Amino acid sequence: MGNLLEHMGIERDRVHFSWISSAEATKFVDVVTEVSKTVRALGPNKKLVKDYN
C-alpha cells in the first residue's frame, strides 16, 4: 500500500507501518518520534486532502 501511495505521489516518509505491543512503551516512543521527525521534514501535506470549505 505504501508503494502504491508513493507511486501516486504521496511521499514515502509520510506513511509509516509498525507493530507495537502494549508492553513496548519505548518502541512506541521511538516510532512516534521518528514519524513526527520525518513528516515534519516534509512540511504540510497538500495531496489527497479534502477541502470542506
Added chain:
Amino acid sequence: MDTCINKIREISLELLEKGEVDKVIGFANGTIPMATSPIAVTSKQDIEKLVFNSTCGLNLANYLKQSIKDQKSKIAVIAKGCDARNIVTHIVENQVQRDQLYIIGVPCNGMIDKAKIASLFDDDITSFSEDGDTLNITSSLKEEKLNKKDYLRENCQLCLHKNPVIYDTLAADLVEEQTLDNPFPDVEKIEAMDSDTKWQHFTDLTKNCIRCYACRNACPLCYCPTCFVDESGPQWVGKGQDETDVNTFHFLRAFHCAGRCTDCGACVEACPMDINVRDFTRKLNKDSFEMFGWEAGLDLSKRPPLDVYSPDDPNDFIK
C-alpha cells in the same frame, strides 16, 4: 481469429444440444460498429449471435457467478488468455466451482484500442470488419485499412499469457507467447517522476472521471455485494467529483485488486472517458511480481500473495 467463431459456435451448439450446459457465455455484436457485448446463449437458435473478433475486450469471467443459477447447473464460457486467468482467480477465491464450468479456450492475438482508432476519424465509424491482421474501418467520410498490430490495446501489447491457462477445449490452435525484456515500461516511466509530478500525473489522469463506476462493474475482481463506494454507514468516500474523492476511489479500487489483477484491460475498455485506469493497477502487478514472483490467475493450487503468510515475505516496510 475470425475463423475460430465457427468452431466456437460448433462447440456451443453441441454442448447445448447435449444438455451439458445451461448456457454459453460469449460475445455478441453491440449496437454500434466496433463494439461487442456479453451474451448468454441458452437456445440453439441464438448460436449465430455469438461472435468473436478483435473488439471482444471485456472480460467474461465477470459474468460467471451471476449466470450459475444453482449448484447443479453448469455453464460454458468463452475464455481468452486473460479471461481464463480471471476464471482461475474466481475458482481460487471460491466464487465459482471448476466442475460447474465448461471453458472454451480461445488463444488470443490481442484486442484493439477502439479509442485510438476512433481518433483517426472526424465522424462516427459506420462499419468495422477484419481480415486476418488487417482492420477495415469506414465512416461516411473515409475508409481506412489498418494493421491490427499497430492498434492493439496497451495491455495486449504487453501481454505474456495470450493462451488460456485453463480450458476444457480449444477453439483454435495455441499461439506463440511473446517474451518481453521489460514487461512494465509504463510503470517505470511513472516511477522515474518526482512526487509532485506523479501526483500531477494521477490528478490529470482522473480529472475527467464521472464516477460512473463502469471500470468497477466491468472488472471481474470487483464482485463485492456492496462496494465500499456505495456504503453509506460509514461512508468511506465522498460521492461527488471532488478531486480527493475521485483519487481515493481509484486508489482503493486498485488496491483491492492487488495480487489479483490480470491486466485484462476491461476497466479501460469500459471507461466512457478513456481514462487509463491501469496506471493504478499496473504498479501493483509489478510489485506482486517483484516482491512475490506472482502473476495472478496462473495456478489453481496457489493462494494469492496477500492471502497467505510466508516467513520470506518482504517486510522492510515495517518498523
